[in-house]
Amino acid sequence: MNFPVWDLGIAPGLLIAIVATLHVFVSHFAIGTGLFLVLTERKAYRDDDKDLLAFLKRHSLIFILFSVVFGAITGVGIWFVIGLINPSATSSLIHAFVFGWAIEWVFFIVEIIAGLIYYYSWERLERRTHLIIGWIYFVSAWLSLVVINGIVTFMLTPGGWLENQNFWSGFFNPTYFPSLVSRTFLSLALAGIYALLTASFQEKREFRLKITRYAGKWVIINLLLFGLSLLWYWKVFPDRIIEAAQGAIPITQSMVGWVYIFFLALILVTLTVSILLPRLNRAPVAILVMLLSLGLFGATEWVRESLRKPYGIYNYIYINGIFPDQIPEINRNGVLLWANWVSEEAKSVRSPDTTGYEIFRTECMNCHSLSGYMNVGRYIEGWDQQYLYETLGRLDVLRGRMPPFAGTDEERYHVVSYLTGFTGEPRDYDTGKEVYDDRCGNCHTIGRYRDIIPVTSDFSQSELKEEIIPMLHEMNEDMPPFTAGEEAAEKLAKYLSELSDTEGQDE
Ligand code: HEC
Numbered sequence: 001m002n003f004p005v006w007d008l009g010i011a012p013g014l015l016i017a018i019v020a021t022l023h024v025f026v027s028h029f030a031i032g033t034g035l036f037l038v039l040t041e042r043k044a045y046r047d048d049d050k051d052l053l054a055f056l057k058r059h060s061l062i063f064i065l066f067s068v069v070f071g072a073i074t075g076v077g078i079w080f081v082i083g084l085i086n087p088s089a090t091s092s093l094i095h096a097f098v099f100g101w102a103i104e105w106v107f108f109i110v111e112i113i114a115g116l117i118y119y120y121s122w123e124r125l126e127r128r129t130h131l132i133i134g135w136i137y138f139v140s141a142w143l144s145l146v147v148i149n150g151i152v153t154f155m156l157t158p159g160g161w162l163e164n165q166n167f168w169s170g171f172f173n174p175t176y177f178p179s180l181v182s183r184t185f186l187s188l189a190l191a192g193i194y195a196l197l198t199a200s201f202q203e204k205r206e207f208r209l210k211i212t213r214y215a216g217k218w219v220i221i222n223l224l225l226f227g228l229s230l231l232w233y234w235k236v237f238p239d240r241i242i243e244a245a246q247g248a249i250p251i252t253q254s255m256v257g258w259v260y261i262f263f264l265a266l267i268l269v270t271l272t273v274s275i276l277l278p279r280l281n282r283a284p285v286a287i288l289v290m291l292l293s294l295g296l297f298g299a300t301e302w303v304r305e306s307l308r309k310p311y312g313i314y315n316y317i318y319i320n321g322i323f324p325d326q327i328p329e330i331n332r333n334g335v336l337l338w339a340n341w342v343s344e345e346a347k348s349v350r351s352p353d354t355t356g357y358e359i360f361r362t363e364c365m366n367c368h369s370l371s372g373y374m375n376v377g378r379y380i381e382g383w384d385q386q387y388l389y390e391t392l393g394r395l396d397v398l399r400g401r402m403p404p405f406a407g408t409d410e411e412r413y414h415v416v417s418y419l420t421g422f423t424g425e426p427r428d429y430d431t432g433k434e435v436y437d438d439r440c441g442n443c444h445t446i447g448r449y450r451d452i453i454p455v456t457s458d459f460s461q462s463e464l465k466e467e468i469i470p471m472l473h474e475m476n477e478d479m480p481p482f483t484a485g486e487e488a489a490e491k492l493a494k495y496l497s498e499l500s501d502t503e504g505q506d507e
């Protein structure tokens with residue numbers, strides 16, 4: 001690996017998620033509001049509506065300030081953060097799409113210039129010219145989405161590019177169009193949400209109600225279209241999304257739930273405060289709607305990002321910067337030889353604290369932290385050394401979606417010894433469910449992904465205890481040997497046969 005590891009102290013994914021979500025939220029906003037402004041301006045001219053024109057002028061000021069200043073700062077922030085956290089994947093993206101980035105940048109410049117002219121030329125230019133500038137703003141903003149969408153979807157579904165490394169195969173990849181359409185509708189819905197907020201500050205009651213209803217329609221229609229296009233989007237990669245929703249990736253499973261919750265809440269609240277009872281649209285309510293939309297946005301982005309796990313670019317490079325085809329060599333020669341930036345001490349002294357820590361840092365700390373969110377200690381508390389060692393050999397089978405451990409056996413032992421500092425004493429289990437959660441639930445689920453019931457229900461409790469549980473690793477090498485002891489095996493066997501019984505009664 002040609003890059004040093006950036007020690008953040010928190011799970012880096014969380015930092016990327018925060019910076020990226022805010023940036024992408026604001027830039028979607030900027031696109032949708034472009035269309036909102038020109039269409040509403042045209043309406044105002046047609047109806048000769050002075051109040052509406054004055055409203056649009058103020059609306060465009062805050063909007064331009066916000067999207068230009070905040071958009072530019074967070075945009076640079078994304079480059080800064082991903083460049084430090086995922087240097088190899090970022091480098092691959094830059095190399096694959098040199099001209100894509102250049103064109104995106106040109107559209108961005110046009111967008112900013114048109115936006116500034118649009119704001120400063122209200123009442124100074126002829127109406128028709130002013131509208132044309134508004135259209136230039138919107139079209140260039142949307143075209144920058146057209147470009148960036150190719151690169152963002154490429155990371156999730158690189159498609160034919162993996163074979164031919166061709167720009168267009170990577171760009172117009174399988175999720176390109178559903179993503180473009182859903183992002184477009186989302187940006188239009190966000191424009192309506194922003195208009196609800198500025199409407200809530202209008203002092204003339206009649207005018208406030210009128211704008212609120214108008215903006216509410218924007219939100220509802222576009223949100224519904226967004227929902228439909230998400231279904232299309234999800235259809236494009238059915239296996240992974242279905243597995244994820246069935247619990248293959250625990251965090252994604254709960255985020256999919258949040259997408260539904262935020263979506264429904266946003267529709268219901270907006271419908272109530274804009275169409276049914278528009279007088280309710282005051283600043284706190286409009287801010288609530290805005291926060292709900294940020295929640296919906298964050299949850300959908302989170303799901304999309306997590307489907308990519310464990311890859312930075314799907315099937316091409318892992319999040320920790322290792323290319324899958326490098327793994328056999330790393331397993332032979334050791335990860336310490338591959339990682340240029342580990343300390344000399346780690347290479348020569350070879351102890352858990354130096355070697356183990358350095359390997360953990362290089363391979364694992366892209367997702368894990370030592371405390372807080374994704375804190376590795378939380379997952380392995382009470383594990384015995386052998387179980388840890390066996391699990392590390394099967395990281396890519398676990399539900400969390402991790403890259404496989406890369407390195408020699410000796411290196412794996414160093415990581416295990418280092419991690420033993422976080423496990424504490426091997427634990428005693430009080431109930432069979434605890435044994436299941438700790439020893440089986442990290443790969444199986446009950447009733448969903450890799451369902452445990454059909455594979456255990458044919459056996460009696462004593463068969464489970466005597467024949468199945470001690471033999472798991474021989475039945476299928478993906479499973480670690482059971483190392484928690486006789487008593488735990490007994491509790492687990494009882495728990496599993498009760499599970500099959502209750503399942504039987506349900507049928
Ligand atoms: C792509 C991100 C990623 C990388 C890289 C990663 N992990 Fe994980 N790890 C996860 C996730 C996600 C989970 C489980 C989350 C959950 O169950 O909610 C997890 C869980 C674990 C667990 C507990 C398993 C369980 O489910 O009980 C262990 C042990 C672990 N990781 C060790 C490692 C080690 C060691 C490395 C480096 C060799 C590593 N991880 C690299 C994302 C990652």
Ligand code: HEC
Pocket residue numbers: 394397398436439440441442443444450451455456468469472475476478479480482
């Ligand atoms: C590291 C991941 C992992 C862990 C931990 C794990 N399993 Fe499995 N297990 C698998 C995989 C993978 C299969 C293959 C079938 C599948 O994909 O559904 C499997 C299959 C099985 C089978 C069917 C085997 C066969 O060949 O018919 C049984 C029985 C089973 N698991 C029981 C358990 C029990 C009980 C535990 C807890 C003590 C457990 N497993 C823990 C990954 C795991």
